[in-house]
Amino acid sequence: MIVVINGRDLHARPGDSLLDLARRTGIDIPTLCHHEGLEEWGGCRLCLVEVGRPGGHGAARVVPACLFPARDGLRVDTDTPRIHRLRAGVLDLLLARCPESDTIQELALQYGVRRTSFVERKNPDKCILCNVCVRACAAVGANAIGTAGRGVLGEIALPFHDDPAACVGCGACALSCPTGAIEMVDTGFTRRIWQRDFERVRCSACGRPTLTRDHAAHLAGRTGLSAESFQVCDRCHREQAGARFLDLLGK
Amino acid sequence: MNKRLQVTPARCIGCRTCEIACAFSHPAGGGPGPTRIRAYPVKPPERGVPVVCLQCDSAACVRVCPTQALVRDDRTGAILVAEDRCILCRACVWACPWGNVGYDEGRKVIHKCDLCAGDPQCARYCPSRALETFE
Numbered sequence: 001m002i003v004v005i006n007g008r009d010l011h012a013r014p015g016d017s018l019l020d021l022a023r024r025t026g027i028d029i030p031t032l033c034h035h036e037g038l039e040e041w042g043g044c045r046l047c048l049v050e051v052g053r054p055g056g057h058g059a060a061r062v063v064p065a066c067l068f069p070a071r072d073g074l075r076v077d078t079d080t081p082r083i084h085r086l087r088a089g090v091l092d093l094l095l096a097r098c099p100e101s102d103t104i105q106e107l108a109l110q111y112g113v114r115r116t117s118f119v120e121r122k123n124p125d126k127c128i129l130c131n132v133c134v135r136a137c138a139a140v141g142a143n144a145i146g147t148a149g150r151g152v153l154g155e156i157a158l159p160f161h162d163d164p165a166a167c168v169g170c171g172a173c174a175l176s177c178p179t180g181a182i183e184m185v186d187t188g189f190t191r192r193i194w195q196r197d198f199e200r201v202r203c204s205a206c207g208r209p210t211l212t213r214d215h216a217a218h219l220a221g222r223t224g225l226s227a228e229s230f231q232v233c234d235r236c237h238r239e240q241a242g243a244r245f246l247d248l249l250g251k
Numbered sequence: 252m253n254k255r256l257q258v259t260p261a262r263c264i265g266c267r268t269c270e271i272a273c274a275f276s277h278p279a280g281g282g283p284g285p286t287r288i289r290a291y292p293v294k295p296p297e298r299g300v301p302v303v304c305l306q307c308d309s310a311a312c313v314r315v316c317p318t319q320a321l322v323r324d325d326r327t328g329a330i331l332v333a334e335d336r337c338i339l340c341r342a343c344v345w346a347c348p349w350g351n352v353g354y355d356e357g358r359k360v361i362h363k364c365d366l367c368a369g370d371p372q373c374a375r376y377c378p379s380r381a382l383e384t385f386e
């Protein structure tokens with residue numbers, strides 16, 4: 001299967017999106033909502049590319065590269081003036097939404113947008129609604145957060161805005177957020193995230209705080225790991241493995 | 252260059268050279284990174300037990316990962332962390348029964364033994380052949 005991207009003949013594999021193929025062959029397409037480990041979302045529209053009509057007739061179509069499947073004979077352009085303009089438009093809007101995000105500022109600058117031409121959002125946070133956190137949470141199996149509201153009022157939120165019951169405090173959302181929009185504060189044995197305080201387990205060997213109690217229970221339920229797995233931190237775990245080996249060896 | 256790593260704990264003298272070789276072979280932030288091998292010291296000294304990833308066939312870390320971010324490298328046999336697939340849920344850290352998967356809080360990455368792309372440096376520097384490689 002041959003796809004022509006920017007005039008280059010490229011071999012696509014079955015199941016490839018245009019983005020997969022481009023990235024594998026070193027062609028840069030900017031993305032914000034794409035995450036290699038998560039289901040494709042197609043929400044940020046930064047990955048827009050031009051796709052030629054069959055037979056080369058009429059104007060090319062604009063499609064998101066992350067969702068568009070590679071097909072034999074397809075002609076794709078990733079860097080035309082039109083694409084540049086469209087991406088600049090997306091970033092102009094994102095800059096109005098998140099004027100304080102350095103991720104967005106840097107990307108926007110690459111597309112010649114220094115300042116948004118729209119009205120900046122009042123009391124802005126850094127959330128660009130890429131949905132990575134929601135998908136990460138779903139992958140973890142907690143499904144504690146989702147999208148709420150539409151348009152400028154869109155946000156990532158707890159059910160009914162204030163019900164953190166499903167959250168296990170693992171922090172995968174905060175750690176995978178591309179703009180650092182989710183606040184997670186660890187103070188000693190307490191972790192605060194999503195309006196809730198979580199208790200962190202104390203390593204029974206070294207006394208340091210480890211994962212949250214709820215995260216441990218969640219993992220035990222999902223993976224069948226025994227409760228003992230969570231009593232010591234990873235470092236002490238390895239020490240104990242050494243001790244166990246030693247017993248086996250009768251050293 | 253595609254070597255098999257063999258551990259013979261009875262030969263370990265607990266010098267921890269392997270840890271240093273590992274840390275310097277996996278630099279992070281301009282300095283040595285966290286070590287992925289640990290020579291568990293035994294008292295009285297001059298004895299130790301090297302603990303390092305066994306690259307298990309049906310590995311617990313691989314099984315619990317929700318995003319298939321732990322992938323076996325067919326060439327070296329090592330289970331590698333595909334950082335772009337990882338969502339940092341740290342399930343693998345808790346799943347490994349030997350504690351051989353670690354989380355670097357500062358750099359926000361999961362780390363484990365990668366067999367140095369087929370040429371384990373711990374074995375190269377081990378003075379007592381507790382760690383050896385075979386072609």
Ligand code: SF4
Nearest residue numbers: 316337338340341343
């Ligand atoms: S931390 Fe990353 S590699 Fe480990 S289980 Fe979670 S997603 Fe997989």
Ligand code: FES
Nearest residue numbers: 042044045047066
């Ligand atoms: S990466 Fe394709 S729409 Fe966001």
